[in-house]
Amino acid sequence: MKEKAKIKLGVSIGDLNGIGCEVILKTFEDSRMLDFCTPVIYASNKLISQQKSALGLNVNFHGIREASQAVDGKINIVNVWKETLQIEFGAATDEAGKYAIKSLRAAVSDLKSDTIDVLVTAPINKKNIQSDAFKFPGHTDFLAQELEGNSLMLMVAESLRVGLLTDHIAVKDVANAITPKLIREKVKTIEESLRMDFNVRRPKIAVLGINPHSGDNGTIGEEDDKILKPSIRELFDEGILVYGPYSADSFFGSNGYKNFDAILAAYHDQGLIPFKTLSFGKGVNYTAGLHKVRTSPDHGTAYEIAGKGVADSSSFKEAVFTGIQVFRNRMEHKELIKNPLQKQKPKKAS
Incomplete structure (x- = not known):
């Protein structure tokens, strides 16, 4: 070396x-x-x-x-x-x-x-x-x-790591862009990066919901129930410690993020606003998966x-x-x- x-x-x-x-x-x-x-x-x-x-x-x-x-x-x-x-x-x-x-x-x-x-x-x-x-x-x-490789935008500040399912796309296009294939690809990329790049032996990953309150059981959009939940369940059954979807509005304020090695946000501002608030200008943008x-x-x-x-x-x-x-x-x-x-x-x- x-x-x-x-x-x-x-x-x-x-x-x-x-x-x-x-x-x-x-x-x-x-x-x-x-x-x-x-x-x-x-x-x-x-x-x-x-x-x-x-x-x-x-x-x-x-x-x-x-x-x-x-x-x-x-x-x-x-x-x-x-x-x-x-x-x-x-x-x-x-x-x-x-x-x-x-x-x-x-x-x-x-x-x-x-x-x-x-x-x-x-x-x-x-x-x-x-x-x-x-x-x-x-x-x-x-x-x-x-x-x-399969690139993933991962914001890093010590033990806080926030990845994005979608990054530089318009908010109006987010829901249609998030597919079971994309979820599987991004979760596997972040899981591999945590092991290979950050020496986390058994990573725990949280996924944030697409809609407010993760859709409230379909009341505020069906994407969380029909796309996110089944994909997360399949990945968990394959042995990846991935959990969610979690309601994004309370996840960071309740310190829930501290229980995970990384958080996967549905879109750019959902992940970067809390990240930059918590990292106080000392955060790093890392391109995982390459x-x-x-x-x-x-x-x-x-x-x-x-x-x-x-x-x-x-x-x-x-x-x-x-x-x-x-x-x-x-x-x-x-x-x-x-x-x-x-x-x-x-x-x-x-």
């Missing part, structure tokens, strides 16, 4: 006009972070110099042509482009979206080839990234296409404070630590599968 200092942690730069560069540089401004990983940031020396100067940060970096040249103990910048870009803090420009995707594509290419071990993505603007060559609502959908490790902070571009030097890097730093830990857990898991402990045969009595 790789030594801690040898883990190459790739970073895509995100929206140039948001707080992405700021939280990245603030994270690695602390030299102790270089004891845990070798950061490889996909951008350009010129851009990082611009951001460093504008934000008044004291960060030294090492420019390289490709990630294979990364030096341990330094903040490495892969020069994905050479041109000088115009930074307009707080503005959702087409140029910022274009270069955010250039950074992301270069980082994902290296992740696929094992040139880097982990990918941490800084926030993007879901509108200005759109083009004829990139038509995805966000990172997760793009990564699901590029990397093997054959590679990707994390990101739990916040967006924060245009309203971009360029002011006041952005909190706590969530990005947690994303780095989570990515490193998941990578290590996966390596240990692979070793255990490859070299399981052999049961010793009892010695014969002499």
